[in-house]
Amino acid sequence: MAEDKYLTKLFCQGLSVPVPLGRVYRPADALSAPLFAGPYFVKDRSGAGSEGIFVDNLQSDWAGARRIVERFTNAGKDALVEAYCPGIDVTVPVIGHAPYSVLGYVTPRSDKLGSIVTEDLKLTDHLGYEMVDVDGMTEAIREDIDKIWTTAGPMDYFRVDYRIDFVTGQRRLLELNLCCYIGESGAITLAGEQHGFSKNDILAHVVEYSLKRQVGSRKHCQWVL
Incomplete structure (x- = not known):
């Protein structure tokens, strides 16, 4: 859990701790839209120190979010797409x-x-x-x-x-x-x-x-x- 944001999400869901809706995309996965609506926030599943986080990681629709997912998967990384949380x-x-x-x-x-x-x-x-x-x-x-x-x-x-x-x-x-x-x-x-x-x-x-x-x-x- 020190590095894996998706594992952390599953762990916390099991404890009934509120987390954003999310889906992982691996380099070999088909990039179909997640089952939850946007806006979306895309990040490295295993990133630290906000590495790979830019303003355009926040996207209003799946077409835009998919481009950011590809930025990660084309580099051989798993991408984590979450429902954007205001605040x-x-x-x-x-x-x-x-x-x-x-x-x-x-x-x-x-x-x-x-x-x-x-x-x-x-x-x-x-x-x-x-x-x-x-x-x-x-x-x-x-x-x-x-x-x-x-x-x-x-x-x-x-x-x-x-x-x-x-x-x-x-x-x-x-x-x-x-x-x-x-x-x-x-x-x-x-x-x-x-x-x-x-x-x-x-x-x-x-x-x-x-x-x-x-x-x-x-x-x-x-x-x-």
């Missing part, structure tokens, strides 16, 4: 801690059509991140995270990425990032600062938690820890 991206950093702690709710700033976070925004990070109030969705999001943790945990740290429409109150989980960036300008560091944690504090906690978690897992390798 903004909201990422929720979580760290393992008795059993886990939600650090907060962060949105990456975007000046693109549909508030899309494109490859260039991720690479340069020139617009940065900001904390966001998720209004009355806090309890529902925490229930989602509890389901994920109970089923797939424990995890040293991870990030849950949503698309949230604050007009309708709808949330859709887009992906789980199990090995996400911890840096000076990242979402995890910004969220941690709200609790008085520095980047180094978070890194130290993640390493310490991970080592303690693994002590009993491989008794013949305890000397490593």
Whole structure:
């Protein structure tokens, strides 16, 4: 699930966590239209860091979406087509801690059509991140995270990425990032600062938690820890 967005979708559907409708297209597949209506958002099934995401990945109809699908499949990649979700991206950093702690709710700033976070925004990070109030969705999001943790945990740290429409109150989980960036300008560091944690504090906690978690897992390798 660290890289496979479609596997994440199936996993979350099984937990009754809301996700966008989606369909995978492999390089050898016939490019028939999905069974759900547009607008469509097309992305790499296994991409990270918004790689391959441009403004034209958002298409109003299947004819346009098909061209973007072919961009991926012609490069030998699986394409994931999803029903476009209005709203903004909201990422929720979580760290393992008795059993886990939600650090907060962060949105990456975007000046693109549909508030899309494109490859260039991720690479340069020139617009940065900001904390966001998720209004009355806090309890529902925490229930989602509890389901994920109970089923797939424990995890040293991870990030849950949503698309949230604050007009309708709808949330859709887009992906789980199990090995996400911890840096000076990242979402995890910004969220941690709200609790008085520095980047180094978070890194130290993640390493310490991970080592303690693994002590009993491989008794013949305890000397490593």
